[in-house]
Amino acid sequence: MEKLKIAGGYPLKGTVRISGAKNSAVALIPATILAESPVTIEGLPHISDVEILKDLLEEIGGNVSMTDEEMTVDPSTMISMPLPNGKVKKLRASYYLMGAMLGRFKKAVIGLPGGCYLGPRPIDQHIKGFEALGAQITNEQGAIYLRADELRGARIYLDVVSVGATINIMLAAVRAKGRTIIENAAKEPEIIDVATLLTNMGAKIKGAGTDVIRIDGVETLHGCRHTIIPDRIEAGTYMILGAAAGEGVLVDNVIPQHLESLIAKLREMGVRVETSDDQVYVDGSVNLKAVDIKTLVYPGFPTDLQQPITTLLTKAAGSSVVTDTIYGARFKHIDELRRMNANIKVEGRSAIINGPIQLQGAKVKASDLRAGAALVIAGLLAEGITEVTGLEHIDRGYSNLVEKLNGLGATVWREALTKEELEHLKNT
């Protein structure tokens, strides 16, 4: 096991290229199960979630080859192998295997998913959707059993706007008989990306990216080639980093429209942000103003950037309130930021940040993926050396992090944990 060491205080400058979107990749890879000939996905990020999903597709008999950022999946040899335990537990998105395997095989057994602990992460809306399509579902000893004699299109109203449920229902419905209508659907760019792949595979989907999606089921789907969208959360993280410690950071391979809520907030704080077709330039060498932020479904401010922007707000003059309406317990990073001298308190679903404060290097632990991003930004801003453990979370979602940061002029490196540190981590 390793830790990340960061020598803080160096100004960041230069260009960083954004990788393919994790939250698309984790749905696109399971979606390949639905085809009957090889599917190639280009531009995948180097992250552990992609590796684990590749292994899971192989476990169910798929033939998967991967070269750098390109994965080709031949799903023709796959079988409906039960996956009650093991790697499915390692990531939240293994729940997309439910929709994809149900669509292709009309049955699936999938262990209840893991992923970052952000408070309760129910899947009742996914289950409601599958049931509406005609599946019988039981929960036995921590695994979900799904079976259908046939899947029939249905009208499904989501009680909460959920990215996961929207995609999962779409995956099952593309091979159901007749028309499915998902109402109150989520509108995130990753949903459009998955719908684009499915459409290239021969599915008939209209309305992805709006709150009503219509799907006309088809008998079979075929292989195709698909290029993934850039990761708006990775891009947002580097934009925040540029605003925190940057003297001109150019974020390349990004769709600026996906980040309008963040761009608006950075400008409100006084940061200079310029956009072009596929780049965003951020100059943070200004005095920052406090702002209030509320996370919302897309196109609102993303919950996945709530933790990183909290670190930036420690540098802003005044009192900022950050409220997470999606995951109200996504505040595990706050105690760690306090250890670094931040003045933040949590009240209910909100963090109240008082600044400006000079952060100090410390030994901190990432409890989840975006907490990790928040602590890395803090380390870059802090005086002295910061050591971040819990890298297994960061590795789920940030492709080539050390190389990208050092490319911007940071001094960051990975080091093996000592025996004492390993022992200490086991006991905390």
Ligand SMILES: CC(=O)N[C@H]1[C@@H](OP(=O)(O)OP(=O)(O)OC[C@H]2O[C@@H](n3ccc(=O)[nH]c3=O)[C@H](O)[C@@H]2O)O[C@H](CO)[C@@H](O)[C@@H]1O
């Ligand atoms: C709307 C939103 O911001 N979604 C984010 C959420 O997606 P993720 O897919 O995890 O969450 P959903 O979009 O599915 O859920 C949104 C909200 O609905 C609730 N819910 C969801 C499904 C369900 O069956 N029942 C239910 O009550 C969740 O608890 C949550 O409060 O986290 C991902 C990883 O951090 C982000 O990439 C997504 O952008």
Ligand SMILES: C=C(OP(=O)(O)O)C(=O)O
């Ligand atoms: C929490 C995240 O991922 P997951 O839902 O896959 O745990 C995230 O992408 O911020």
